[in-house]
Amino acid sequence: MESYNNDDMIIANPYAVSKAPTDMMPDQQRHESGNALAANSEARAIAAVKAQVIMAKQFPRDPAYAMSRILEECKRPTLAEHAVYSFPRGKETVSGPSIRLAEVMARNFGNMTFGYEVLERRPSQGKSLERAGSSIIRAYAWDLETNLLIDRQFEVKHWRTTKSGGYAITEDRDIYELEANMSARRIRACILQMIPGDVTDAAVAACRKTASSGIIEMMKNPESRSKLIGQMLRIYAKMGVTQEDLEDCLNAKAENWTADTMLKLKEMKNSIEDNTVPLGEYFPRLASENQNTVVSKDQVKKLMEAAKATGYQGKVSQELKKMGIAKFADVPAARFDEVMRMIQSFGLPADEAPAGQLEPPANDDAPPELDAPPTDEPPLPFEEH
Numbered sequence: 001m002e003s004y005n006n007d008d009m010i011i012a013n014p015y016a017v018s019k020a021p022t023d024m025m026p027d028q029q030r031h032e033s034g035n036a037l038a039a040n041s042e043a044r045a046i047a048a049v050k051a052q053v054i055m056a057k058q059f060p061r062d063p064a065y066a067m068s069r070i071l072e073e074c075k076r077p078t079l080a081e082h083a084v085y086s087f088p089r090g091k092e093t094v095s096g097p098s099i100r101l102a103e104v105m106a107r108n109f110g111n112m113t114f115g116y117e118v119l120e121r122r123p124s125q126g127k128s129l130e131r132a133g134s135s136i137i138r139a140y141a142w143d144l145e146t147n148l149l150i151d152r153q154f155e156v157k158h159w160r161t162t163k164s165g166g167y168a169i170t171e172d173r174d175i176y177e178l179e180a181n182m183s184a185r186r187i188r189a190c191i192l193q194m195i196p197g198d199v200t201d202a203a204v205a206a207c208r209k210t211a212s213s214g215i216i217e218m219m220k221n222p223e224s225r226s227k228l229i230g231q232m233l234r235i236y237a238k239m240g241v242t243q244e245d246l247e248d249c250l251n252a253k254a255e256n257w258t259a260d261t262m263l264k265l266k267e268m269k270n271s272i273e274d275n276t277v278p279l280g281e282y283f284p285r286l287a288s289e290n291q292n293t294v295v296s297k298d299q300v301k302k303l304m305e306a307a308k309a310t311g312y313q314g315k316v317s318q319e320l321k322k323m324g325i326a327k328f329a330d331v332p333a334a335r336f337d338e339v340m341r342m343i344q345s346f347g348l349p350a351d352e353a354p355a356g357q358l359e360p361p362a363n364d365d366a367p368p369e370l371d372a373p374p375t376d377e378p379p380l381p382f383e384e385h
Contacts, residue, residue, distance in 0.1 A: 052113065056144035061110040067199060069108040074206035077214055079104060083207035086267040087277035097204055098270050102188040105195055105203055106141065114141040114191055116183035121175075124158060124168050132168040133158040135179050139186035141194050150193050152186040160321070167326060185275065211266065216259040229254055232265050239272065240335045245283045295331045303328045303339060310346040 073079060079100065086095035097105070106112050116139040124133035135158070140151035156179060158169040169175055192200060218224040233243055233254075247253055250261055271277040279286045295303070307316045307328075319342055325331055331339050 053144050053147070056111040059111075060145055066109050067202070070105055070199065070203050071206050073104050073108060074101075074203055075210055077210055080207040080210035081266060082270055083211070084204055084267050085271035085274055085276050086264065087271045087281060095204070095267060097188075097192065097200055099184045099188045099274055101203060101207060102191045105199065106191045109195055109199070111145040112141065112143055112191075112194070114187055116140070116179075116187060118179060119153070124170055127168055129157065129159055129166065129168075133170070133175075135175070137179055137183055137186075139183045139190055141187065141190035143194055148194060150190045152190060154182070154186065156182045181275070208263070212259060212263050215262050219259045219262065228262060229257060232262065235269060236265075238338055239279060240286055240332070240338060241279070241283055245285060249282050295328070295333050295336050299333075299336055300328045300331075303331065303336075303343065306340060306343045310343060312346045316343055316346060 074083070083098055083101040083104075084095055085098050086093050103114075106114050116137055118135050119138055120136040122134050122136075125131040135156045136153070137156060138151055138153045140149060142149045158175055158178065160166055160169055160174075160178075169178060215228070218228050233246070236242075236246060243254060246265070250257070250264070252261060268277075268282055272279055272282075307313050310316065320327070320339070323335075323339070323342070325335075325339070328339075
């Protein structure tokens with residue numbers, strides 16, 4: 001601390017900065033260190049945000065033009081098919097914009113920015129759920145014109161739940177995908193809270209009109225109708241849902257399905273894929289409390305033999321984990337056919353197998369979980385996807 005010596009009186013300056021000890025690096029070297037780089041990066045980030053705000057003030061949005069752009073986007077069939085979700089709530093059906101539609105509305109509304117940022121990523125301290133790593137994430141939507149910021153902060157465990165309890169996620173790619181998936185719904189909530197409700201309602205209605213118009217034309221032709229219904233049945237079959245499940249849910253046989261029925265099935269699919277509604281909400285047979293039934297020991301043996309026959313046991317194991325299943329003994333009985341089809345796809349000819357599944361395996365020894373004998377331990381409820 002600097003001092004001023006006036007004869008016998010010493011006055012100390014409380015705001016003075018003490019000189020650095022001689023053993024510290026010189027000023028020039030200190031400015032060239034990481035502190036200067038961090039300050040430079042911070043200054044650039046601040047300048048970029050200021051530029052966005054200034055541009056938003058200079059070129060404010062035209063609400064009528066923004067609305068027309070949103071409605072024009074809703075005329076695209078590829079967007080309309082994934083734009084709306086619906087789920088039952090009591091005796092009513094609740095519907096709303098999907099994550100994809102919310103992003104389209106924000107982009108065309110103008111002078112908005114949205115996304116998420118990982119505030120902190122804590123490394124794993126062990127293999128248990130309590131010691132698994134986690135990420136602190138902030139999802140946000142910011143109206144640069146009005147300076148309205150809406151955000152959500154939440155924590156995500158680096159953990160994938162399975163019937164046997166689950167396992168910690170440690171690969172960077174898996175952690176990134178988990179963070180992105182868990183952030184998407186929070187981003188949608190922020191966007192929808194910011195955009196006026198009448199704009200959202202109009203976009204949902206426009207997307208429904210676009211989606212239904214194409215379905216109506218296809219349902220008029222018997223051949224295209226059969227193909228459309230078959231395609232929808234195959235999509236739900238991958239989730240473990242049978243035709244009987246769909247008929248019970250819709251209270252109508254497949255031969256009596258209409259364009260409105262097919263539109264409802266698409267909205268249900270969007271709800272499940274966005275993780276807005278668990279599968280068991282629509283189909284009680286597949287509810288989490290009824291997922292205790294796993295494949296039998298004979299079925300486990302069939303799956304193991306099929307995997308061994310492909311010669312790609314390691315890749316089969318990776319695909320199995322992507323489905324949220326740790327090992328064959330944890331496969332739910334309702335998903336046995338789905339897992340078997342996945343395994344058999346590795347043995348198909350190159351022109352029939354899914355892309356990327358026929359590369360020569362490198363050190364593809366069967367991992368322990370594939371050869372592990374089935375356990376008699378009662379399984380935990382299966383994770384919804």
